Amino acid sequence: MKGTKERIIEATAGLLMRQGLAGTGLKQISSQSGAALGSLYHFFPGGKDDLAADALRVAGRSYLHLIDDYFTGRTDLVEATEGFFEGAAAVLEATDYADACPIATVALEVASTNDMLRQVTADVFAEWIDVGAQRFAEMGVSPDVARELVTVTIAALEGGFLLCRAAKSTDAMRVIGRNMAALVAHRLGR
């Protein structure tokens, strides 16, 4: 049996991904999670910001494991890179362009308006890059190059999510995937 707090966090993470922070009301989180409004404040005394911070951290950690699992145990980094973007395109199509990055929308909203939440989004991105660079390095890529390639890959993925959600088409993501794979191959000396 899933606890009330977990259901609140899960519902919040989904709504933040699809509608952003300002576009998501606590009433909506309450009804979607099946938890009373009072329960939200019971588990998150700091109110909306407190809840959003937790939801972003949990969603960021989930997405990290998704990335991590995908690249773990790979032998061909070039092939893995192209497949990674193909997977992102497939998820976009399967969810009618709703499920993309769980952090990006809120990150852009709060970057200039809420320093506490901005720091949370920065921490999530930093952890993604750290762990991704670690995986690349384990596969024989020099630490510096690994970190650069992961940074560019994540940036391109985020830009791809943006272009594809706006256009309701995955064409851009596939183009981006092929070119990022080419970049990885080039920088690995192939």
Place this chain on the structure above:
Amino acid sequence: MKGTKERIIEATAGLLMRQGLAGTGLKQISSQSGAALGSLYHFFPGGKDDLAADALRVAGRSYLHLIDDYFTGRTDLVEATEGFFEGAAAVLEATDYADACPIATVALEVASTNDMLRQVTADVFAEWIDVGAQRFAEMGVSPDVARELVTVTIAALEGGFLLCRAAKSTDAMRVIGRNMAALVAHRLGR
């Protein structure tokens, strides 16, 4: 003397870029532009969505000219690409990470919630890619490769804005710029 309608659009575009759509109130647009609330509805009878659509189109066109002017008359595309990202990094630093993409925040907010505004953001991105590809093609790049490179460049730029605004650092943008320049060089056979 600048007209009221122009001041409203300008104020709206700036607020949408920094705070997003749901985070920006009409009252705030009214006070920031110096126009009465009634004037907003006089010029934009369709209300907030009507005004937002116009502000996005105008801001998108301005940014298009910025990109267009930067790449026009260039001889070295590789050098231009790296300089383009350096310029983006400089603007972020000069504005304390407030001025980045005028479309991205709203695009992510409305992608799953407001189809009319989603289409506006899609049109802006499409025009950026069309014009950028045209410029690249004029410099001797084959139309297909030109379109691919511009798509990846814009995606990487958007991802760079996201990572840099969250981290309040331009490190990622410079890494991305160097690697995108390397990709352009590689795909141009250099």
Place this chain on the structure above:
DNA sequence: GTCTATAAACCGATAGAC
């Protein structure tokens, strides 16, 4: 821990004087 009622402020939108 869960729930409802409600406060206080704010939202988008409208009416109507000037």
Place this chain on the structure above:
DNA sequence: GTCTATCGGTTTATAGAC
């Protein structure tokens, strides 16, 4: 075209019964 007053609804947040 400009401005103010205001409507109806929603927001975040709190109080307090159970």
